[in-house]
Structure formats: C-alpha cells, structure tokens
Amino acid sequence: MARIDRYMLSQLLVMFGFFSLVLVALFWINRAVVLFDRLIGDGQSAMVFLEFTALGLPKLIVTVLPIATFSASVYVTNRMTGESELTVLQAAGAGPWRLARPVFVFGLCVAAMMTVLSHFLVPMAEGQLKQREAEVSRNLTARLLTAGVFLHPTDDVTFYTREIDSDGVLRDVFLSDRRNREEGVIYTAAEAYLTRNGDATTLIMVNGMAQRHNTVSKRLATAKFRDFSFDISPLVGEDGAANQTPRSMITPELLWNWPAIAARSGSSEGDVAEELHGRFAQPLFCLVAAMIGFATLMQGSFSRFGVWREAVIAFALLIAIDGMRGTLVTQVREAAALWPLLYLPALIGALLSLAMLWQAAHPGWTRRVARKESRA
Structure with missing residues (x-):
C-alpha cells in the first residue's frame, strides 16, 4: 500500500473510532437511563444493571457502525478538500478512482468488524440477555x-x-x-x-x-x-427457559431448515430469512456508506468553505437508501422467497457510487455531449 493510501486510511480509521465512541456513548446513555429505572426500580442490584448494559452493547455498536463509517468518510474527505490535499493529489495525477482505493479498504475493514458482530457476537449476546431477563423475571426477591x-x-x-x-x-x-x-x-x-x-x-x-x-x-x-x-x-414469570429466537442464534444455525427453526421459535420463515440475509447485507451497507460519502463529495469543486452542500446530498442519499432497506425488510418478513431484495439497497448504493466516481473522473462529458448536439 502506498504512503498516501496509508495516510488516508489512518485518518479514516481515527475519525471512525472517534465517531463510534461518541455515538455509542450517546446511545448508551439514552438506553442506560431507561434500563436503570426499570432494573433498579424493581430492586435489582447495580451488577445486574451493568451486566444487562454490557450484553446490549454489541447490538448498539452494530446500530452506530454505518453512521460512524459515513461520518468518518465525509469528514476526512471534506477536511482534505478544504486543506487542498485532494487538489494537490489530483494535480499530481491521482484521479478519483485512485483516491477511492483507501476509502474502499476502509469500508472493507468496517465490513469485517460488522460481519463478526452480526454473525456471532450480537446473537450470542442476545441469547444470553434473554436468558438473564427470564431469570430476573422469576426473581421473587427483586420483584x-x-x-x-x-x-x-x-x-x-x-x-x-x-x-x-x-x-x-x-x-x-x-x-x-x-x-x-x-x-x-x-x-x-x-x-x-x-x-x-x-x-x-x-x-x-x-x-x-x-x-x-x-x-x-x-x-x-x-x-x-x-x-x-x-x-x-x-x-x-414462568420457570421455563425463554424460547430461542432467530436473533439469538448464530448464523451457521440459521443456514438450513427454516421451517423447523420457525416452528421451534414461534416465528415465521420470513423472519428467519430476514434475520439471516440481513446479517450479510449489513456489512455491505457499511461499505456502501463509506463509498457514498467519498464519491458524493468528489463531485464538488474546491471551496474555502468546504463541500458541505455535497455532504448534505450524501446524507440525503444514505437516508433514502436506508429507508428503502426498512421497507424491504417488511416485505421479506411476509414472504421468505423475497430475501434477495435485502441486497438491493447495497447494490443501488454501489451503482450510485460508481456513477459519481465516473462523473468525477470525466467532469466535462456533459459539455462535450451538448457541444456535439449543437453542432449536429
């Protein structure tokens, strides 16, 4: 990896860590207040509160990872544009495709983290959390x-x-x-x-x-x-153990025999399909979030005030793609055979990123087409 790639990747990872820490802290405080009131108010000890908080962290991290990825990509690209670093690199012959390489590697790093979390850590934490909730509900001393x-x-x-x-x-x-x-x-x-x-x-x-x-x-x-x-x-509460749901099962357990899993957990085959393929789609969405943030800001020209207009457009695109994902989840839960739709938002985001990078690499193509049409 070239020095400029390592430089951009290090900047992206540093800002990603910062945004992740801030967002996790904000979401954790909001959740901890409700959890503290519910557990301590029911007579539970502080250790139970800390245990429940720790078990909820993996799911919380999965929620903020795409936001932190997008924020780091937009922030670093905007800063390097405002400080003329990208302008110098482009003048030295580095095109948008070349500059997108460290951003793509950054997206892959985040996608790898999301893969480990969504396929293993989050389901294991979810299963343990449900078991502890069942135990707490049966605790007469606390209740x-x-x-x-x-x-x-x-x-x-x-x-x-x-x-x-x-x-x-x-x-x-x-x-x-x-x-x-x-x-x-x-x-x-x-x-x-x-x-x-x-x-x-x-x-x-x-x-x-x-x-x-x-x-x-x-x-x-x-x-x-x-x-x-x-x-x-x-x-x-009852003394029986809590039913194992698809959310509390690791991915290898969800790969086969969806009807049996649905019958055992009391859910539908659509819920099982959505849970399984949603875990594969989440890492792809992180990669797309990084690329959309970078590709959209590459559309802007140099300005002392930065490229905040493009940043707003990138944010709107991400919200639209994420909103589409929420709509498709409902359809997959109703019909398990529609599970390929879960990958559609990532595919659309990837196509948009490629189109914007091509536009940044060929900024004058619209004028050339218009000139040809006027001559004709």
Whole structure:
C-alpha cells in the first residue's frame, strides 16, 4: 500500500473510532437511563444493571457502525478538500478512482468488524440477555420483597409491604389487582408469606380484608379473612427457559431448515430469512456508506468553505437508501422467497457510487455531449 493510501486510511480509521465512541456513548446513555429505572426500580442490584448494559452493547455498536463509517468518510474527505490535499493529489495525477482505493479498504475493514458482530457476537449476546431477563423475571426477591416501596410487577398490579422480618414475614401488605377491567380488587393484610407449591408461587395473607369494586354496577363489597392465598405465578414469570429466537442464534444455525427453526421459535420463515440475509447485507451497507460519502463529495469543486452542500446530498442519499432497506425488510418478513431484495439497497448504493466516481473522473462529458448536439 502506498504512503498516501496509508495516510488516508489512518485518518479514516481515527475519525471512525472517534465517531463510534461518541455515538455509542450517546446511545448508551439514552438506553442506560431507561434500563436503570426499570432494573433498579424493581430492586435489582447495580451488577445486574451493568451486566444487562454490557450484553446490549454489541447490538448498539452494530446500530452506530454505518453512521460512524459515513461520518468518518465525509469528514476526512471534506477536511482534505478544504486543506487542498485532494487538489494537490489530483494535480499530481491521482484521479478519483485512485483516491477511492483507501476509502474502499476502509469500508472493507468496517465490513469485517460488522460481519463478526452480526454473525456471532450480537446473537450470542442476545441469547444470553434473554436468558438473564427470564431469570430476573422469576426473581421473587427483586420483584416483591422490597420493603417500603410501591412495586408494579405488571401494569395492572401494585404491591407494597411496610417491613420484611428476618424470617421472611411480610408486615402490612397491600395488593391491588386491576387485571379484570370490570372488577378491581384490593387486598390488605397484617402479615403475609411467600410459599412455593411445585411450579406455582403463592402469597398467603393473614388477618386482612378484600375490597371488590365492580366498575359496571358501581358497587363496593368488602370481606374480612383470617387467611387467604393468592397465586402470583403470572406476576413473576414462568420457570421455563425463554424460547430461542432467530436473533439469538448464530448464523451457521440459521443456514438450513427454516421451517423447523420457525416452528421451534414461534416465528415465521420470513423472519428467519430476514434475520439471516440481513446479517450479510449489513456489512455491505457499511461499505456502501463509506463509498457514498467519498464519491458524493468528489463531485464538488474546491471551496474555502468546504463541500458541505455535497455532504448534505450524501446524507440525503444514505437516508433514502436506508429507508428503502426498512421497507424491504417488511416485505421479506411476509414472504421468505423475497430475501434477495435485502441486497438491493447495497447494490443501488454501489451503482450510485460508481456513477459519481465516473462523473468525477470525466467532469466535462456533459459539455462535450451538448457541444456535439449543437453542432449536429
């Protein structure tokens, strides 16, 4: 590799690392706030929060890689244009095709990273995350045994206990069950105990009262009890392991027998096809993002203010191609046989990049054609 290629490639990789770090940090903070509120609010420890955050990072990195690739390509090309570096190189005989070589190598490097992430690291992290979510949902201590806090195991259930003794007795219990829209029930008890009965989990309340409010007849009925058992198994989740979905399976497991995978995971063959071929299309999209950023900016002439107009055009092109990809995903999920459509955005982006590079290498062809037509 020539020295100029190494120079451009190093600049691209440095800016790619910078943009990736910034974007991952921004997306991570946004996700961490929601995750922190959900986990810590349910009584989980900080270690569980950190574990869930780490397992979500591979998917987050996959999301920002195309954006960081495009941003690095546009930034480096714009800076080298503004500092006349590309002008000097072109004056020395380096054409757009020659200058695009390090950008293409840069795109291949990012595509290789995306390949490892999308085919192996993200599915493995997704599978582990689903397993941990199933374990957390079954954790009674975190879901119910938190004194002095109103907890919401589900949207329509509220639980509160004033104190928890060292022997596990719950003091001054409040339980509101609003799952039945026609009748809400509020249970209050002086004491309560959690017991296991096979796969079921039961809350036994002692010396309490049940208040039933019928929303249809607008009547309130109360009943005192000495002991009352309440099955809370639906609130804390099932003990079975979470079903393995196509997203949590590495690529070699998705290559064959789509009907069996769909039946086992409860999804459709289209979901399996979209997941598999989407993993192959994502690295290609990273390569296209780098080339579109470079090729579009090569259309601009030298300016002290840079080529920001071309940068806006490049951004619009990338958004259009990505929007097309989102539309095609829906079609593939409905019909698995349409999986080749997932590669169409990358193909269109590649053709656009080649056309713009050809235009940059032959800037006067439109004038020559117009001159020939005027003579004719």
